[in-house]
Amino acid sequence: MRFEDALRLGDILAQAARREIMPRFGALAAGQMREKSSRFDIVTDADEAAEAAISAALQAAYPAAAIVGEEATAKDHARLDAIRTADLAFVVDPLDGTMNFASGLPLFGVMAAATVRGEVVLAAIHDPVCRTTALALRGEGAWLQREDGTRVDLKVVGAVPVQEMHAVVGTNFLPEPTRSVVNGNLSKLAMSSWFRCAAHEYRMAAAGHCHLLFYNKLMPWDHAAGWLLHREAGGYSAHFDGTPYLPTHFEGGLICAPDESSWQAARAALLEAAR
Numbered sequence: 001m002r003f004e005d006a007l008r009l010g011d012i013l014a015q016a017a018r019r020e021i022m023p024r025f026g027a028l029a030a031g032q033m034r035e036k037s038s039r040f041d042i043v044t045d046a047d048e049a050a051e052a053a054i055s056a057a058l059q060a061a062y063p064a065a066a067i068v069g070e071e072a073t074a075k076d077h078a079r080l081d082a083i084r085t086a087d088l089a090f091v092v093d094p095l096d097g098t099m100n101f102a103s104g105l106p107l108f109g110v111m112a113a114a115t116v117r118g119e120v121v122l123a124a125i126h127d128p129v130c131r132t133t134a135l136a137l138r139g140e141g142a143w144l145q146r147e148d149g150t151r152v153d154l155k156v157v158g159a160v161p162v163q164e165m166h167a168v169v170g171t172n173f174l175p176e177p178t179r180s181v182v183n184g185n186l187s188k189l190a191m192s193s194w195f196r197c198a199a200h201e202y203r204m205a206a207a208g209h210c211h212l213l214f215y216n217k218l219m220p221w222d223h224a225a226g227w228l229l230h231r232e233a234g235g236y237s238a239h240f241d242g243t244p245y246l247p248t249h250f251e252g253g254l255i256c257a258p259d260e261s262s263w264q265a266a267r268a269a270l271l272e273a274a275r
Helices: 003-024 045-061 070-075 077-085 098-102 178-188 198-206 220-232 260-271
Strands: 033-038 041-044 066-069 089-096 109-116 119-127 132-137 141-145 151-153 166-169 191-193 212-215 236-238 254-257
Touching: 003 045, 003 089, 003 109, 003 119, 003 132, 041 045, 041 098, 045 066, 045 070, 045 089, 045 109, 066 070, 066 077, 066 220, 070 077, 070 089, 077 089, 089 098, 089 198, 089 220, 109 198, 109 220, 119 198, 119 220, 132 198, 132 220, 141 220, 166 198, 178 260, 198 212, 198 220, 212 220, 212 260, 220 236, 220 254, 236 260, 254 260
Parallel strands: 066 089, 166 191, 166 212
Antiparallel strands: 033 041, 089 109, 109 119, 119 132, 132 141, 141 151, 212 254, 236 254
16 A cells, blocks of 8 residues: 555545535434434444445445445444455445434544454545545555645643543443443543544544544444554554453453553553552
């Protein structure tokens, strides 16, 4: 993957957002949104139309690539195997933050990552409202691409003690008793929040506007692009047990921090039960 591929991927996401997502924002009828696994897990006509548009554009640009879209994979879980085996695969989240989108909140994004035999090599996270795209190439850094063609390099914030950390912490998918342990430890941080939108959470961390990201459920469309963006912006991340993240890992939790020492301190502060 090259710089030109990053710009192409960003453009594909932006076009799908302009044509399929934004015209539906604030205009969804009752029949245009449906529950998937629960009332907290929904899909809308915008999700499905955007995924179809992105998939078609990627297939035209990269005919040999496998496309692993969130909505298509919900109907055929075997598609996930391509992330590990394909010489080139694109993992697509056509509308991250669907609950926000359906609620009329302008906090949602479009994400895609390119993988080569299980390694993330390219990431794009597009903001349809501000019309900017955060991009990362493995080994080449991360940057924000504006609609006028200008770009700004992305860099994680410097390390601070745990008590000064601003963190994004999602505990709703944690099993008990870990969920209660982490919730009980949040007061050790300076601030904690959760936006219901990994696209914006990863962009915020990569741009240096928060110190810590903490997740449990790791579906690849939610994390592959953001993980590479954060890493290429200079950050450090690992599963709860310290092992490296891969897009083929769907469990094990994930902590993203400015550096390894910050990661160690945050892990200890959040996951250790009171004695």
